[in-house]
Amino acid sequence: MTAATTATVALARLVLTDFRGYARLDWHPRGRILCITGGNGAGKTNLLEAISLLVPGRGLRGARLAEIARRGGSGGFAAAGRFASPDGAFAVGTEAEAGAARRRFQLDGAPPRSQAAIAERLAAVWITPAMDSLFRDGAAARRRFLDRLVFAFDPGHAREIGAYEAALAGRNRLLAAGDADAAWLAALEDAMARHGVAVAAARRALAIRLDAALAGGAVDPFPAARLSVQCPTGALLDQGPALAAEATLGAQLARGRRADAAHGTAGAGPHRADLVITHAGKAMPAALCSTGEQKALLVAIVLAHAGLIAEARGAAPLLLLDEPATHLDAAHRAALFEALCALPAQSFLTGTDSALFQPLLGRAEFWHAGAGQLVPAPSFPAPDPGGLL
Template identity: 55%
Template sequence: MLRLNRLSLTDFRTYASLTWRPAARISVLYGPNGSGKTNLLEAISLLVPGRGLRGARLADLPRQGGFDTWAVAGRFQTSEGKADIGTGSAPDGPADRRVFRLDGQAPRSQADIARLVAAVWLTPQMDRLFQEGLSGRRRFLDRLVWALEPGHAREMAAHDTAVGSRNRLLADGRQDRAWLAGLEDAIARHAVAASAARLALVSRLNQQIEAGLAGSFPPARIGLACPIAGRLATEPALAVEDWLRAGLEAGRKRDAAAGGAALGAHRTDLLMTDVTTGTPAALASTGQQKALLIGLILAHAALIAAARGFAPLLLLDEPAVHLDPQRRDSLWQVLAGLPAQIVLTGTDREIFLPLVAHAEAFETGGGSLRPDTSFLRPDAVGSPVSCVP
């Protein structure tokens, strides 16, 4: 099992210096808002490629009153042995540049890190996923794809770069047909590749959900609102690329007036429906949406475990919010039986008491962690927490 054995923070968010050695498979962090719970989850999420669970600007990560630099390091037990992974400000570079280290050396690419570790997370911001614009749902979808297909990030980056270049050309009124045709060819190729990866993930997720999850989480049906994915379901990829190129060429005048491309992978939306009631997630209650999302996250974690041979770290920020007591108890039962390392947060210590036999717990605040001896004894493996004010 993938395990985080040690987490070290230096001038990160509210933590001047902290070393935490998780001792149990499940760790509970509780305390009032602003006490540093989510900061610890964010630190762990930054040890895998990507912008972390908050998607924060690098300028927001250093501790206020510190030195405008920050560092996070983790020691992991992976399927390939022990690995030390670190990230933070570049030692001799600009503050807005972030670097990675793998066993003390710069990795050849972030794919070297993605091969060893993976993490999935649930945050309170995701509770509004189906009430906001499609861009947030698309980012959420692409993060799910990336966890299984690291190359998807490159496809989307290349696609978005080509779309931006085409938008600027059209906005400037420059009708360089050869240049526009080249950009539209790149958009078509990368959009079809990205859409195919999204379509494959949705299919695999639906199969995983249909296989069933323990507890009372409603089964969801995932779908894509995407003409590219719709065509890929019935047509060869090369034919879809030709269709997309032709559509982009025909839509140049329209796109110039609108200020953006009407066709492309950036227009995809994620759909989710409660299979039991037939209710689309956008019309479901807040609690129903939360239950659907938890089921989706757990299915995604199971999919990663099946595909990669190890379960990802599960980072669940305020997972009990909006859940009724029955679904909350169901969540604790599911988590207690999962073969994964899990970190949970919440403001109310009492809701975690059903996990006393399965989890260690810490109260957060003041840039430190205070062990709660009512839960599993964290001192069973030495000194799990040390901090320097």
């Protein structure tokens, strides 16, 4: 099946209200590959962030809601997307009023039964310039990247993470207060064990499948990447069934109360996991690779992941590639564009300079961002409808 005939989940309309610099945007993208160009501060990343927030989670910037609402606006914001998909069109909306602690979702005009109901329809994966430091940052950033990949594979993963983190935070508070009720602690540790093993299992399952896909061959000239999760809780699943792993984690937590009280958090559990990425050709940990090689490794992983999800779920996640050309040489850029054309995924690419996307002429739709609006890029011919949805 070619990309053009493979069904794709694709954003067909985006309406933003008081979303960062956008007072009101009504955008009708028609392409499967969208290139959005504009100068610094034109609103390119804001646009990708809005799309990322149509999926449950904290979005591409991990921002607080109060930061997102447009300065000088009502204090709240809204984003709504209409999607075409193999199962028919659907609409997702999200909004937060001024001062709201969480945002609300709508699926086809009604509150969804759960956020997983949206995650079952829609997934998004991104690479941003902030991720240039992914291999220098602490493990938390790499876990977030990994979990984003897992969400696309397993829509229930977000719920498990939320339940695990709530139990962990509750236990941390109890231990910090001292003199904790043992039965209450045990109940929280039981919840941590159940949800923690589910989190570790979902990450492990995705990592095994993704690593196998990566081992199956990289898109030339992208480096062959290998990926694994370093997680003692996940390693328990190599030794026995999930129930045994839960019992072991529960026992580790019960034993560790005194040390955990001193450290402020638990010494065992999947919140300590790390994602390990290796440049297979050089047998080099990603942290020791050049910035460009690191970027190429991330792109290779995201491309393999999109292919895997397309196979497993019938539709690939939306790919939000913020300034993907930065750090990539011309050969890697060209290979990335070819790979995107071949994938059954809608992708959004940003850049300051439209010349970087020149190889996509005729195959992508070009838009120019600025002054709180998007307009068709003037210097490019209309896209070939054959390449569109």
